[in-house]
Amino acid sequence: VPVLAIVGRPNVGKSTLVNRILGRREAVVQDIPGVTRDRVAYDALWAGKRFTVLDTGGWEPGLEGLPGAIAAQAEYAMQHADAVVVVVDATVGATTTDEAVAKVLRRSKQPVILVANKVDDDRLLADTAALWSLGLGEPFPVSALHGRNSGDLLDAILKALPETPRERFGAVGGPRRVALVGKPNVGKSSLMNRLTGENRSVVDSVAGTTVDPVDSLVELDDQLWRFVDTAGLRKRVNFASGTEYYASLRTKAAIESAEVAIVLLDAAEPIAEQDLRVLTMVVESGRACVLAFNKWDLVDEDRRNQLEKELDRGLVRVPWAERVNVSALTGRAVRKLAPALRNALESWDTRISTGQLNSWLADLIAATPPPVRGGKQPKILFATQAQTRPPTFVLFTSGFLEAGYRRFIERKLREQFGFTGSPVRISVRVRE
Ligand code: GDP
Numbered sequence: 001v002p003v004l005a006i007v008g009r010p011n012v013g014k015s016t017l018v019n020r021i022l023g024r025r026e027a028v029v030q031d032i033p034g035v036t037r038d039r040v041a042y043d044a045l046w047a048g049k050r051f052t053v054l055d056t057g058g059w060e061p062g063l064e065g066l067p068g069a070i071a072a073q074a075e076y077a078m079q080h081a082d083a084v085v086v087v088v089d090a091t092v093g094a095t096t097t098d099e100a101v102a103k104v105l106r107r108s109k110q111p112v113i114l115v116a117n118k119v120d121d122d123r124l125l126a127d128t129a130a131l132w133s134l135g136l137g138e139p140f141p142v143s144a145l146h147g148r149n150s151g152d153l154l155d156a157i158l159k160a161l162p163e164t165p166r167e168r169f170g171a172v173g174g175p176r177r178v179a180l181v182g183k184p185n186v187g188k189s190s191l192m193n194r195l196t197g198e199n200r201s202v203v204d205s206v207a208g209t210t211v212d213p214v215d216s217l218v219e220l221d222d223q224l225w226r227f228v229d230t231a232g233l234r235k236r237v238n239f240a241s242g243t244e245y246y247a248s249l250r251t252k253a254a255i256e257s258a259e260v261a262i263v264l265l266d267a268a269e270p271i272a273e274q275d276l277r278v279l280t281m282v283v284e285s286g287r288a289c290v291l292a293f294n295k296w297d298l299v300d301e302d303r304r305n306q307l308e309k310e311l312d313r314g315l316v317r318v319p320w321a322e323r324v325n326v327s328a329l330t331g332r333a334v335r336k337l338a339p340a341l342r343n344a345l346e347s348w349d350t351r352i353s354t355g356q357l358n359s360w361l362a363d364l365i366a367a368t369p370p371p372v373r374g375g376k377q378p379k380i381l382f383a384t385q386a387q388t389r390p391p392t393f394v395l396f397t398s399g400f401l402e403a404g405y406r407r408f409i410e411r412k413l414r415e416q417f418g419f420t421g422s423p424v425r426i427s428v429r430v431r432e
Contacts, residue, residue, distance in 0.1 A: 002165040004044075004157060005054040005077030007105075008087035009070050009097045013117040017087055017144040018042070018055050021154065046154045051161055054081055067100040068382035068396040068431075069354075074104040075386045075394060083111045083160040090116035090128050090141065102134040111160040115153065116141045175217060175226040176345055179254040180233065181282070182264030183274040184247070187294040190328035191264065192233040195220065195337075221338030229254040252281055259389070260288035260344050260421075262337065267293035267325060268303060271310050279318060286390045288344035288422045289321045292337065297327040320414060322421050344421025350391055352417055354384050357393070364412055370397075370405050381431070392425040401428050 004021075008014050022044055042053045056073040077084045086105055088098050105112045116128040119141035131139040140156060142149040180188050195218050216230040229250070255261050261282045265275050282289045299307070310316075322340045326333045361383050370378045378399030386394045393413070395401065406426050413424060 001050045001052055002082040002161040003052045003054055003080065004161060005056055005081035005084045006087065007056050007070070007074045007077045007084060007101060009095065009101070012087045012089040012092075013144045014055065014087050017085075017115065017117060017142070017150075018053055020144045020147060020150050021046075021053055021157075046158060049158055049161075051158075067097045069384070070097055071100045071104050071396070071429075072354075072382075072384040072386060072394060074101045076384075078105065078108045078110060079387055081110060082162050082165050083113065083157065084108060085113045085115055085157065086136065087115045087117050088131060088134070088139075089118050090124050090131065090139075091118045093127065093130055094134055098134065102136055106135050112136050113153075113156060113160055114139045117144050119143050119148065120146055175224040176260065176341070177215075177226045177228050177258040178341060179228050179251075179258035179261045179287075180230070180264065181251045181254055181261055181278055182294075183266075183272065183278065186264045186266045187328045188264055189233045191292075191294065191326070191334070192216070192227065192230055194328045194331060194334055195227075220341075221335065223338060223342075225338075225341070228257045248277070248281075251278060252285075255281055255285045255287055258287060259348065260290065260341055261285075262290050262292050262341070263321075264292050264294050265316075266295055267307060268295045268298040270306070271316060276317070279316060283318060283423055286423055286425065288348040288390070289318060290337065290340040290344050290421060291316065291318065291321045291323045293323065293325045294328055296325045296332055297330050299325075320420060320422070320424075340421070347419040347422035348389050348391070350417065350419065350422070351388050352385050352391070357383050357385060360416060364409070368408070370401055373400055373402070386427075387425075390423045390425060391419060392427070395426065395428045397428055397430055400430060 006014055006018055006021075022042055023046075042055070044051050044053045054077065056077050074084070074086070084105060086101060088094060094102075114131060114134060114136040116131050116139040119125065119128055120143045125141060128139045128141045140149070140153055142153050144150065180192060182188055196216060216227045218225050218227055263275075263278055263282060265271060279289075293307070322343060324333055324336045324340050326337070328334070361380065365380055370380065376399055378397050378401055380395050380397050380401075382396045384394055386392050395409075406428065410424055410426055413419070413426075
């Protein structure tokens with residue numbers, strides 16, 4: 001079902017509005033991945049349509065206080081909901097916090113409905129007009145408390161919510177999605193055959209037509225996995241048939257429809273430019289990643305030493321990825337893929353609470369402050385994890401942070417919280 005997020009600063013009447021939307025039914029807290037106590041989701045029903053209401057209230061103001069916390073809340077809503085309702089208090093008008101939120105939401109690709117709350121009678125309609133200044137379109141006057149106009153608002157919400165919600169990986173359960181990628185002849189088909197061949201409980205032919213099934217369901221380690229876009233692999237058609245350009249498009253599509261990629265490399269040969277291109281695609285897509293070095297049966301002492309050197313030189317630019325040495329031919333260590341996939345996905349799904357993050361960050365900054373730039377010491381005011389899958393952190397600062405210092409923060413984040421097998425993204429918002 002589509003998700004509607006409600007954002008706004010405290011005391012504008014968000015909770016009252018949420019109750020109004022829920023029709024005062026017993027609120028059912030939904031189990032949505034990534035939804036913790038500070039983001040609560042409820043089932044809602046209006047005019048026969050179901051949707052989920054995500055109440056993003058209750059973010060603890062961090063080091064920087066309210067505007068940062070609420071802007072982060074808006075950021076989260078924008079990235080996770082199908083439509084956003086932003087609530088302001090018409091009796092107060094647009095505050096600087098409201099403006100900070102509006103600034104974030106003006107970038108939203110999802111529809112945004114600006115609700116002017118506490119319009120208990122017509123005399124307040126004039127004040128409502130002033131809220132056009134937020135640049136979020138026409139303010140929608142309601143009184144959440146008295147129910148004034150709330151039916152019209154619900155109609156407008158239903159109109160704004162799309163028929164088909166954005167895809168939310170894993171939100172409905174189901175097997176997790178894996179892409180098996182790598183350059184031609186690295187052994188993808190062989191490994192796929194090994195994985196399906198060893199398992200009697202494999203369910204084949206899913207998702208596509210019966211003629212050309214796209215995905216394969218594979219049971220590994222007592223868990224069902226969906227290997228995406230395996231049609232070519234299972235038919236033993238070379239993945240790279242056609243031009244290299246076409247092969248790379250197909251690899252990209254497979255990665256993007258997956259949650260985690262197994263990047264297969266040929267352990268018997270030097271790491272090649274083509275391997276790095278595939279790895280770059282995975283990192284840029286933000287998917288979790290497991291490195292599998294195939295053809296380990298061909299690796300002798302010399303090659304093994306050489307490979308370690310290649311890895312030490314940082315040739316494979318994903319030091320955070322777990323590495324498994326396998327042989328599709330002999331079946332060596334193929335069993336180790338499932339735990340590695342699980343670890344990577346766990347990192348990918350990880351959410352660090354805002355409180356935990358900021359107290360860790362405060363200690364880190366105290367010990368190693370950001371370098372001074374142009375005579376000024378940039379301050380990191382507040383941090384929040386805006387997203388999972390992959391973990392994405394937003395730092396609100398008072399000035400530019402050098403790339404080196406961002407990398408330092410990422411390194412320390414990984415030291416503290418792990419994230420094996422998952423990319424970590426850090427974005428910096430400089431507040432003017
Ligand atoms: P794909 O293009 O990535 O699907 O690669 P294939 O699965 O078609 O394998 C390419 C070649 O490598 C074939 O000749 C396979 O028999 C061989 N091969 C695949 N895996 C292994 C392995 O673990 N060890 C050895 N020695 N050869 C392998």
